[in-house]
Amino acid sequence: MRWFSVFVGVVSLLPASMTFGQSRDPRTPVCACGVDHSLRFASSDARFFSQTEPTHRSIVADPFFSSRGVPAPVTKHSVARVEHLEPTPVRAIADCAPLQISIPEGLLNRLLTEDRSEIAPVRDVIAKADVIGRQQTSTRVVVDLKPSADDAELHLVLTGAVHSNTVGVTSQAAVKTLGRHDVLAIKPVMFDGYQITTKRPQVWVDVHNEHVDAATAFDGTLFGGMARNTAIKTANKQKKQVDAETAEHLVAQLGPQFNRDADRQLAQFNREWRDSLRSRFGDLWPRQMSARSTDSELVLSAAWADAPEMNWNEVNKTGSSGTRTIDNDAVKVWLHESVVNAWLRKLDLGGKTMTEAELRGVLE
Numbered sequence: 001m002r003w004f005s006v007f008v009g010v011v012s013l014l015p016a017s018m019t020f021g022q023s024r025d026p027r028t029p030v031c032a033c034g035v036d037h038s039l040r041f042a043s044s045d046a047r048f049f050s051q052t053e054p055t056h057r058s059i060v061a062d063p064f065f066s067s068r069g070v071p072a073p074v075t076k077h078s079v080a081r082v083e084h085l086e087p088t089p090v091r092a093i094a095d096c097a098p099l100q101i102s103i104p105e106g107l108l109n110r111l112l113t114e115d116r117s118e119i120a121p122v123r124d125v126i127a128k129a130d131v132i133g134r135q136q137t138s139t140r141v142v143v144d145l146k147p148s149a150d151d152a153e154l155h156l157v158l159t160g161a162v163h164s165n166t167v168g169v170t171s172q173a174a175v176k177t178l179g180r181h182d183v184l185a186i187k188p189v190m191f192d193g194y195q196i197t198t199k200r201p202q203v204w205v206d207v208h209n210e211h212v213d214a215a216t217a218f219d220g221t222l223f224g225g226m227a228r229n230t231a232i233k234t235a236n237k238q239k240k241q242v243d244a245e246t247a248e249h250l251v252a253q254l255g256p257q258f259n260r261d262a263d264r265q266l267a268q269f270n271r272e273w274r275d276s277l278r279s280r281f282g283d284l285w286p287r288q289m290s291a292r293s294t295d296s297e298l299v300l301s302a303a304w305a306d307a308p309e310m311n312w313n314e315v316n317k318t319g320s321s322g323t324r325t326i327d328n329d330a331v332k333v334w335l336h337e338s339v340v341n342a343w344l345r346k347l348d349l350g351g352k353t354m355t356e357a358e359l360r361g362v363l364e
Contacts, residue, residue, distance in 0.1 A: 097301035098336035133166030152291035158185040173231035193289030203255040
């Protein structure tokens with residue numbers, strides 16, 4: 001029994017390669033990965049995220065905040081399950097599954113990074129002043145993988161800036177304000193091999209407002225300059241309140257929008273994963289799947305343990321002895337020959353003579 005290791009070049013467009021690993025001693029219970037994976041499966045109470053149970057953990061270990069030397073604020077999280085799929089009672093053994101697919105974080109970011117820039121009008125009330133103007137919001141969303149042995153976990157990290165040009169109007173004066181506000185939002189996403197679930201994002205805004213001009217009823221008179229200076233000084237005295245309300249309004253605006261956009265796309269992934277792929281693969285679709293992640297790769301494991309040809313005792317006797325390497329531009333696939341044999345038997349190709357076109361039609 002052998003393992004096949006396949007590298008799929010994505011950016012460099014290198015040809016796929018296939019290597020044969022060495023079999024380990026069947027008398028030792030330790031898998032080629034170095035871990036004892038004797039026949040055991042994950043318990044039925046494996047981690048799932050409740051829709052009603054809040055948590056109170058802050059993301060204090062996140063590099064985006066540790067680099068700033070300050071802890072992330074503690075907020076209450078509630079869970080938004082994107083799509084409900086039927087639970088599976090048994091999960092594949094991760095490191096000894098006959099099919100493993102490793103996707104590096106670099107490739108995920110090449111595929112999923114999204115840049116967006118929007119210009120929108122501003123109509124608001126800040127510190128009892130009617131605020132009008134416009135703002136330009138420029139954001140980028142990237143993927144940040146997190147170590148997780150239960151389910152694969154990643155953070156969708158939105159960073160960006162909001163540039164605003166507004167005028168705050170009261171009965172005494174109109175004050176022109178230029179703003180540049182830094183935005184950071186983090187949305188946790190979990191994938192167990194069957195479906196994606198999410199949490200609502202945390203959003204932080206660092207407000208920078210500058211009052212640059214003012215207009216009053218005294219413009220054009222001897223006291224016009226003095227009145228404008230007084231209006232700007234008064235606005236500066238309210239800076240703490242203005243900045244706090246600005247941050248609150250931006251969080252209320254950007255957080256739900258980021259959450260809706262992400263959940264909509266992830267729900268679409270769940271539907272395609274459940275319906276399109278399952279229906280396309282039919283009997284070849286795995287019975288057992290699991291996912292895990294490190295800080296640099298997402299690994300999807302699959303097994304057909306319910307089929308006679310996929311006996312776990314036999315699968316666990318052999319493994320790849322090679323060292324796992326990470327290539328930011330490639331997907332790596334570990335495929336046990338028992339999987340290929342199972343697929344061929346399920347396709348019922350034995351004893352048949354086919355042309356290349358006919359074989360391609362069966363495989364497609």
